[in-house]
Amino acid sequence: MRQHLHLRPKTNFTSAMMRIRNTTTMAVHKFFQEKGYIFIHTPILSSNDCEGAGQLFTVKVSDGKINGNEKKSSEFFNVPAFLTVSGQLHLEAMAGGISKVYTFSPAFRAERSATSHHLAEFYMIEAELSFTESLEDIMQLMEGLIKFITQETLESSSEDIGFVHQRNSVSSEHLKVIESMIKNDFIRMPYEEALDILNKNNDSSNIQWGDDLQRAHEKALVKHCGNVPVFVTDYPEELKPFYAKQNPDNRTVAGLDLLIPGVGELCGGTLREDRYDLLHQKLKSKSLLNSLSWYLELREFGSCPHGGFGMGFDRYLQFLVGMSNIKDVTAFPRWTDHCPL
Template identity: 40%
Template sequence: MAFNTRTKIKDLLKLAPEQQTVTVMGWVRTRRSNKHVTFIAINDGSCIQNYQIVADPAFIDEELLKKAATGACIKSTGKLVESQGAGQHTELIVERLEILGEADPEAYPIQPKKHSLEFLRENAHLRMRTNTFAAIMRIRHQLAFSVHEYFHRKGFFYIQTPIITASDAEGAGEMFRVSVLDPKNPPLNDQGGVDFTQDFFERETNLTVSGQLEGELAAMALSEIYTFGPTFRAENSNTTRHLAEFWMIEPEMAFYDAEDNQNLAEDFLKYIISQALLHCHDDLEFLDKRASEEEKNKKADQRNELSLLERLKFVIDNQFERITYTQAWEILRESTPNKKKKFAFPIDAWGTDLQSEHERFLVEKHFKKPVIISDYPKAIKSFYMKQNADGKTVAAMDILFPGIGEIVGGSQREENLDKLVRRMEELNISREEMWWYLDTRRFGTAPHAGFGLGFERLVLFVTGMGNIRDVIPFPRTPGNAEF
């Protein structure tokens, strides 16, 4: 029998029991037996529900049944009948059983019990067989699909920007070098530095931290584009919010100003979260219960006031509050936590960069809704952001979510060549190396704007997980590139 004749468990659960013959395949979660019958719960990843198959040892070889242990992969064909137990309305009475892949039940790491998330990170090659991580991956898929669907419907074009680049879009310098030179004995130039003219690209290159700059080039021809790809940052950070390899969604739009940019970002976030609620109900319900259990272990002042599902609906149902950085600074400066020195980073002089604790206070305590902060001090933002008329601020915006803080960052871009060049000179950014970027301001410049959304931050919010390493299949962090 061909393998593609199998019925997925998510489809099997919808069938009426009419003694029809079906074939189901999957991985054994649990097996229990007595003298008269063996019950095997399997899961094939198509949904969160396991499916029970029932085998009579009088008809199925007992040694074969023993091999259908936790972790094994099996193929079972039999009759679909009404279930005699609770939990599912049908079950499969096995007529033919085949072991596709054996597993030693004693050595198999993912046992039918509660495992710590740290243990599962150490076994990331198998952790997607658990309910939690399978649910996260299905939700991650739906979110990614919705990203493409949203922009396609709006007439945006998907552009694949380079992964290998010679520019540092963020200006932070925390980039992974790409080189084929001998690390033990690289060629040197006259100044004693590495001679990158002898490297593969004949210049120093790195893994990209952002596709934005190249995205701007595309927007200056196609009007509305988006990128969605892997980005990399060599920041030696072991926090629950940072990865060395992560995915970024970055739309760039010609003929958009700062307000248009905010409107698009709010609409975009509401759409993709609503699609997750619509298509991933069972997985989200499972993660909602899981999150509720986790909340019980937190201190009272650290608990979320809303459940996971309530937080998702909260974003969709509320208009995002829009304030300037100056208004946010004034609120934070006069807040009780700041006056009582409860903030780890006190709010004092105007121009202070806002931290996650400040952002979460604004969202969760003060406004009790998502917040968009605009018009940040020029000194703490990137060179490419449009300078406002006051000379102190730029047309930047961040979107803040409950439990996360900043989830989106963006701005109207500076289209004025003279202002852009002056700002680059202030920050010692080479005009010669960025000649191609400046050309878009020399030849047919246009007002334009864009934003970046860290995809894993979004998945973190939607799934209610507490560590960003748990929302990407194989996390890359300092000291960790095992799989």
């Protein structure tokens, strides 16, 4: 059915999945609205790469027929423009005046991957919180969001979730994992402790300080912790983006990933570097001073300690319904070499 996307909504499975997606979407807005967050429509078109990953879709004007033999392209703006990979930097600008903001919008990654966990176009939940100097504040917000939307969806879409679970032959153990996630506190551990656990309990692991955790490592760590979601915090500076706040040890940054059963990384977040001199130095070292001068000005002309996170909505749904492939939790999936309509 992935070859005939326009016909998929006529199937019972896709119809049920879209109803579940709708319920969870409304639960996300309900959670943030009840906590006093303001919804922001962050731009789809952007002149910067938020995380420095370099995997961007470039936007150009097409002159002539799309399927013609000849076509010319040109810049529409006075700078190169891209489809956004994240609304975070724009949320930071808004948080400087509104304090608590969030967005729930599409994001795009030009990563040439056809795995069961990647899409070229997906939805991101992102939030920014001013006046915080603690990663714990960010973790409590993330944990509260996930527990709330999970409970709301289970209660409001129980019939559809039951149908999808039956269709996917989801085991009863998966339901126990979801129930355990709602009832238990998420585990917190620093990156260094996570390395020790993996190296002591996984014969195939030989991870050194500074190595990034692969998906297999993430799943093994969650399994070791009893299939309860795990926050891994305080990563080496080189593993996190330039905006992550440097810790007092000058070795790590106040960044975190949330790992969940069966999926691995679901969320990432940081305290943002609010010290002008340090941020200036980082931007200069990465040759980003010109393109992100406005971001630096947020610190120069008045700022406050703040932080936030991003969560892949499609990946969350994949976990919730026990879906083996992320392409089946959205109506019109896009991935490498596949954009049929």
